[in-house]
Amino acid sequence: MHPQLELLLEMQDLRSQKQALKEQADEREVESDVFEVEIEEALEELDRKLEELEDRLDPSVQSTYRRVSRSMDRAVVPVLNGVCYGCFIAVPRSWASEAAENEEVRTCENCGRFLYYVD
Amino acid sequence: MQLRDFFSQDCIKLDLEAEDKDEALKELVSLLDLDEKSEGILFKMLKRRENLGSTGIGRGIAIPHCRSLVVNRLRVAFGRKDGGIEFKAIDEQPVENLFLIVAPPLEVSNQYLPVLGKIAQFSKEPDVPERLAELEEPSEFMDLLEEKGV
Numbered sequence: 001m002h003p004q005l006e007l008l009l010e011m012q013d014l015r016s017q018k019q020a021l022k023e024q025a026d027e028r029e030v031e032s033d034v035f036e037v038e039i040e041e042a043l044e045e046l047d048r049k050l051e052e053l054e055d056r057l058d059p060s061v062q063s064t065y066r067r068v069s070r071s072m073d074r075a076v077v078p079v080l081n082g083v084c085y086g087c088f089i090a091v092p093r094s095w096a097s098e099a100a101e102n103e104e105v106r107t108c109e110n111c112g113r114f115l116y117y118v119d
Numbered sequence: 120m121q122l123r124d125f126f127s128q129d130c131i132k133l134d135l136e137a138e139d140k141d142e143a144l145k146e147l148v149s150l151l152d153l154d155e156k157s158e159g160i161l162f163k164m165l166k167r168r169e170n171l172g173s174t175g176i177g178r179g180i181a182i183p184h185c186r187s188l189v190v191n192r193l194r195v196a197f198g199r200k201d202g203g204i205e206f207k208a209i210d211e212q213p214v215e216n217l218f219l220i221v222a223p224p225l226e227v228s229n230q231y232l233p234v235l236g237k238i239a240q241f242s243k244e245p246d247v248p249e250r251l252a253e254l255e256e257p258s259e260f261m262d263l264l265e266e267k268g269v
Contacts, residue, residue, distance in 0.1 A: 001156040013164045013187045016224035020186065026232055034239045035182075036209060037172040045171060078188055078223070085225065102156075118191045 001102045004061050008105070008114050011053050011065075012076035018046040019073065061105060068112050076114040087111035120230065122237050123264040125195045131257035135200040135217075141166070143204055144183055147219040150196040157189035161221060175208025180242045184220040184235055193222045193230050197260060199251060216251045218242075241269045 020027040021039055031037040057065055068075045077086035084091055089110040106115045130150045137143035144165050148158050164185040168174065175181040196219040203213025218238045222231035241247060244267060254260055 006156065006160060009160055009188050010163060012224070013160070013185065014167065016186045016188075017164075017168070030232060030235060030239075031172075034176060034235075035172050035174055042171040049167065074224070076188065078191065080191060116188055118188075 002105050004058055004105050005102055005114070005116065007053055007056055008061070008065065008076045009116055011050060012074065012114075014046055014050050014053070015075070018043060018050070021046070064107060064112070065114070068107075068114070072111070072113060074113065076116055077108070078118045079115050080118055084108040084111065084113065084115060086113040091115065120233055120237075121264075122234065122241065122269045123261050125193060125230075125234060126197065126261060126264070128257040128261070130194075130196040131260050132196075132198045133254055133257065133260075135198040137198075137200060137204060139204055140169070140206050143198065143200060143206075143214075143217060144169075144219075147183065147196050147198050147217055150198070150219070151190070151194050151221070153189060160189050161185070161187050165219075169207075173207040173209065175206040175210075175214050176239065176242060177208055177210035177212070178242070179203060179208075179212060179215040179248050180218070181206050181208060181214040181216070182218045182220065182235065182238055182242070184231075186222050186224045186226075186231065188224060190221050190223055193220070193226060193228075193234060195220050195234065199254065201252075216242075216248065237269050241267060 021043055028039055032039055065075055079091055082090050087110050102117050108115055135146050137146045145162055148161050164187050165183050168185045174183045198217045200215055203215040206214035208214055220235055250263055
């Protein structure tokens, strides 16, 4: 896997966690009641970690990431069965075989999100 | 929805070799049979979740969990470490029983929280730690879930 894609995946996972804690009352309740997580502190910690990881992105990837992040809730999405799970448009078939190992950082030609191929 | 429908015997390990928290998380992740890179990403995510607050809920039980793009469906695993490991649990006691839950960020069936809730509920039953300690085969773990009706 491309190291920059690996970084992007980590960032997207953190963003998902942050979004769930921020916007989903049931998830916030479980984390707070069962695991005694201090939600506000956790959100701050997630923001700190995201900033730290963003600084490690290559300039061109970082610029795309920032642009996509501003307008869309998910900057990195899986490709399942040849379909981008951000905009649900098929990605070019020619990408499929070479992209299977995720050795390149690719973006969807339609929505611009970073793509991660899932088996 | 029944918890036992999500577990398979190859994702149950009753003799974890781990000696500390990190090793235990890695060993649990390895039960999911992902590729090496995905295992690494998942381990980091679980560590980051632990940094927000331990998932050791007391009575020797921990439920490490996170959402991650490296899985395309809800995955669970169970591991037992006789003697327990230090996990910074809520009651500050060592953890012997670990339930791992991982789900993709967008999960159509929306099973992540219900599964997490059911495991937490199961873990609170008075005799569960003792019953888990008595297990000799993974199949008995499945039987226990069935007996408890979860």
